[in-house]
Amino acid sequence: MKFLSFLIIFLALSYRETRAFRFTKSPTNLTVTQGNAARLGCAVEGLFEPEIVWMKDGEKIFSSDQMYITVEPYHWETFHSMKSVQQQDAGKYWCEAELQGVTISSEPAWITVEGVPHFILEPQDVATFPGVPFNLSCAAVGPPEPVEVLWWLRGVQQGKPTPSPSILSVPGITGSIKFYCEAKNARGVSVSRTGTVHIKVLPEAPQAVHVVQMKENNVTLAWTPGFTGYSDLQACTIQMSKKSGERSELPEQRVPVPPFQQVIGGLRCYSNYSVRICCSNEVGSSPFSGWVDFQTPEAVPSAAPRNLTFDLSEQQLSLNWAPVEEAELHGRLQAYKVQWIQRGESQEALLFRENRAHLSGPGRFFNSTFQVSACTMVGCGPWSQPVLVMPHTALPLPTQRSHMWVGLLLGALVAIMIGLLLTVLVHQRGKETHYGSAFQPSGGEAIVSFTAARSFNRHGPQLPESTLDTIGLSDDLRNKLQDVLISEKMLTLGHMLGKGEFGSVREAYLKMEDNSVQKVAVKVLKTDITSSSDIEQCLKEAAYMKDFNHPNVIQLIGVSLHRRSHQRLPVPMVILPFMKHGDLHTFLLMSRLGEDPFVLSVQTLVKFMLDIAQGMEYLSSRNIIHRDLAARNCMLNEDMTVCVADFGLSKKIYSGDYYRQGSVSKLPVKWIALESLADNVYTTQSDVWAFGVAMWEIMTRGQTPYPGVENSEIYEYLIKGERLKQPSDCRDDVYEIMHSCWSPVPKCRPSFRQLIDQLDAVLAELSPGPGKETLLYVNLEGEDSEAEAAQRAAALTPDEAVWGVPWQCAGMEENEKDWLMVASGVGLGPGSDYRYVIDPRNTAEEGSSQAGVGVSQEEAKEEDDDTVIDV
Known part of the structure; x- marks a missing residue:
């Protein structure tokens, strides 16, 4: 009973509250001159304060130009203000108040905007045939009405003003012309966009x-x-x-x-x-x-070799067949594959270049079935009709009749000896392939040697060679790599040169088209790949390198796909030039810690830095961000020239000037720029930061950066302003160059072009030569005069001139200067719209309107505050 009484009292109070909940004031209709201010008001009364919102044409208004005040107890009022009313502000307005799930609305009001005419249909470009009449349309509205339209053609007024909307009939023309229309009412004149009448002509070639x-x-x-x-x-x-x-x-x-x-x-x-x-x-x-x-690409042959015959003698079995016609081959013949079956089991397949084969030990082929197929780079075609080799064809018939028992005895003895001999040969040459031994030409010609190919596996069915079409690459990447794909058959892998997070690098020999052999390095992705995206990530590196042509950037020779048994996906291999001296980091370590240490002069070390800067300047000019620049990823060729390599983390920028890392991946923390650690944003300037770290590695002969600082502590270390210390034997000018690369403001870091010029100057000073002038560093981005620059430099103490305000540069934004604790200010000017001309007759009345068309300084400042610049 108590609960029921409480519920009745609660419902009664709620009913009383909602009955007292009402609007005491609604907005009123307004007619406002364009550019003037306007204000609407609503008031609501009730026992509790409701939530009041403003509505325009059925949608909520989200604006800071609203006021909410308490008039007296249980009475509230709200206002919606517009500083400068424009045509888009015209419409239906009302208030809505909500209390305990009950929503009430005020009476609606309309705002009508008066001003210069507003175009609802502007002239559009027209294309027509010579001499064919056509029409032009233009429409504008007020208020105030009426609105008249005046046409201008070729800069000449066309007749008198006509009511809007207006259509101008133009007779045929023979050449291109310009046109526009003017709309006029009591408030002023608006000018439309300028249109063009084009004469239709023949198109140009695709x-x-x-x-x-x-x-x-x-x-x-x-x-x-x-x-x-x-x-x-x-x-x-x-x-x-x-x-x-x-x-x-x-x-x-x-x-x-x-x-x-x-x-x-x-x-x-x-x-x-x-x-x-x-x-x-x-x-x-x-x-x-x-x-x-x-x-068009090669394909599998469509027909089998014909007329397979054999000749069995005491010394050998000879097979012959007709060559496959070129029209049926569908590619370049790689080999003929001979398959034979003995006692129902398939034996090792044999490969031959010619349309014949000579096999020793004929006794082992008795009662065997032979078939042959033609093979191209893509695969092998259908098998020919099987041919059975019978033992009675080996000897003449009279000999069989007169010496039957001798033949049987000798046959058994020969079979035993051949079996023993084959067992020994197979054991000793288990890893050898018939591909090479079967290709020995007659006469004095050189023997052609081939490496065992995965696609012709002696232990099971042939593995088809992988192509870019079979591994699910994107069309764009596949088209880029199609002309650099190298068959795995042309590679002979050697010992491992190095191993990293994403795979290994092995020494290899590549057989060229002229049968010469080139020593190369092959980068092999880890074999635990599970998807085509893993392969695509590795091959993207090759796509970047495909068009590189610079002495300080490693060049791509080709890519290959290593097919594995029992695996759906192949292992991608990137084929690169063999670098005699290996990676730069190992070379620097060997100079200091190797069994036979050697001295590297400062001139040589600066030359290494200059080579890297030139390579990176080339990459940045091609919109490539490296993202993993370090001494370990730079290679030394035979003449001690450094080449930038390892583009596994590289990204090509197609728009803008930065790349944002979207997923978590293993990244070299101690080489990453401050903004990259904070926001995963990578730019050419973040590569400049990594270049400064690489310079430090070179000067310390391969030491690890930030000794004693853990990877997890790097960000806090850098944000405090700490940087890598000057190496003990590092010149001051070299350290100044690398220190300039570590500015917390990316735009204040030097470009690779500037780094090249500075390192060139250091190298020239180290090299013997005539007297040198003092090197002056000029900030090309600033706009100060030489006198102003001299005055500013004179005002700094000797210490401040270099390190007092580190990394300062011209053109910095306000938030960037906060990094360096340098105060500054910036001013903005008002804007305006040139298309509206105010009638002189309404100057006094429209003074505020004209001011409203422009942008006030406060609004410009707010607009500037909303601008976000991604660094």
């Missing part, structure tokens, strides 16, 4: 015709349209030919556009083609683009 994707018998072409002739392109015509410039052997294809892409089918594998394209609009067709040549 550009950038290229192959997007290539398969065995089809190719995907893409192109960029040229100038369209001021008319939409309707279709494009594709012509194909076997050789550039000759008549097409394939029918023309006319395809609708867009998209500017087309798949061409019915092509032959491993064949050369040329393509050119023209496009047409309603005027006519463009010229053809230039011929673009391409070659």
Whole structure:
């Protein structure tokens, strides 16, 4: 009963509260001149304070220009203010108040904005044929009304003003012209955008015709349209030919556009083609683009070798077959594969370059079945019809009849001896391949030696060689690497040169097209890969290196894919030039701690720094951020030139000037810039920071940076202003250069171009030569005069001139100067809109309106505060 009584009392109070909950004041209709201020008000009464919001055209208004005050107990009032009313502020306004789930609304009010006319339809560009009449449209509204429109064509007024909306009929023209319209009412004049009337002409030839994707018998072409002739392109015509410039052997294809892409089918594998394209609009067709040549990829042969025969003698078994026709080969013949089955079990497959084979020990092939197939780089084709080798074909019939018992005895003895001999040979040469021994040509020709290939495995079925099309790479990456893919058969791996977090580097020998052998280094990804993304991450490094051409940046030779048995995905291998002296960090350590230490002069060390700076300047000019620059990732070639290498963490910047790391990965903490540690933001300036650390490594002959500081403590160490200390035998000017790389403000660090100039000057001073002038460092980014710079330099004490205010530079933002505790200020000027002209007759009345069109200094300051600059 007590609970029921309490509930009744509560409901009664709630009913009383909601009945007393009402608006005592609603907003009123306003007609405001554009640019003037406006204010709307609402008041609400109730027992408890409600939540009041302003609504405009059915949506809540989120604005700081609102006021909420208590008029008296149980009575509240709210105001919504607009400092400078514009056309977009016109509309329906009201208040809503909510209390205990009950929402009430005030009466609505309308704001009508009066001012210069507002365009609702501005003139648009027009394309037309010569001599064909056309119309132009323009519409503007007030208030106040009416609004009249005046047309201007070629800078000449066209007739008298007409009511809005207005249509201007223009007779045919023969050349391009400009036009615009003016809208006028009692408040002033507005000027529309300037439009252009273009004359339709023939389009220009397509550009950038290229192959997007290539398969065995089809190719995907893409192109960029040229100038369209001021008319939409309707279709494009594709012509194909076997050789550039000759008549097409394939029918023309006319395809609708867009998209500017087309798949061409019915092509032959491993064949050369040329393509050119023209496009047409309603005027006519463009010229053809230039011929673009391409070659379709190889494929597996479509037919088996024919006429397989054998000849069995006492010394050997000879096999012969007809070569596969070129039209059925679909590629370049790599070998013929001979398969034989004995007692129902498949034996080791044999490979031969010619269309014949000679096998010793004929007795072991009795009652065996032989088949042969042709193989290209892609794989092997179908098998020929099986041929059975019978023992009675080895000897003449009279000998069999007269010496039956002798033949049987000798056959058994020979079989036992051959079996023993084969057992010994197989044991001693278990790792040898028939691929090489079967390729011995007759006569005095040189023997061709081949390395055992994974795709021809003697212990099981053949593993098909991996291609870029079979491992799920992105189309863009696959197209970049297609022309640098090297068959695994051409590589012979040697001993390991080094091992790291992401894989190992091995010495190897690469067989070239002219049969010469080149010593290379092969970077092999760890074998515990589980997805195509792991492979893609490794091969992206090769994609970056593909087009590098600089003496201080390591160049790519090619990429290869190592196929593994019982594994779906291959291991990617990046083939690089062999560097005689290895990585720079190991070389520096060996000079100090090796079995035979050696002296490195300061001149040599500065030359190492200069080589790295030149390589990094080249990379930055190609919009590449390295992100892992360190002595361990720089290589020394035979003539002691340093090459920047290991682009595993590199990123290409396609827009802007920074890259933001989006996922957690293992990164070299002691080489990473302060802003990168804080925000995962990487720029060329963060590479400059790492270059300063690499300079320190070089000067200390391979010491670990920040000795005694743990990786987890690096950020706190740097944020306090601490940096790497000057090495004991480091010149002051060299330390000043590396110290300038560690400014907490990225823009205050030198560019690689400036670092090259500074290191060049140090190297010139170390080298013997004529007297040198004093080196002056000039800040090219500042705008101060020489006299002002001299006065500022004179005002600093000798210590402050270098380290008193470290890393200061011109053009710094306010928040950047906070890092360096340097006070500064900046001013902003008001803006304006040039398109609105106020009628002189309304100058007094519209004074505040004109001021409202511009931007006040306070608003400009607020706008500036909202600007965020990612460093």
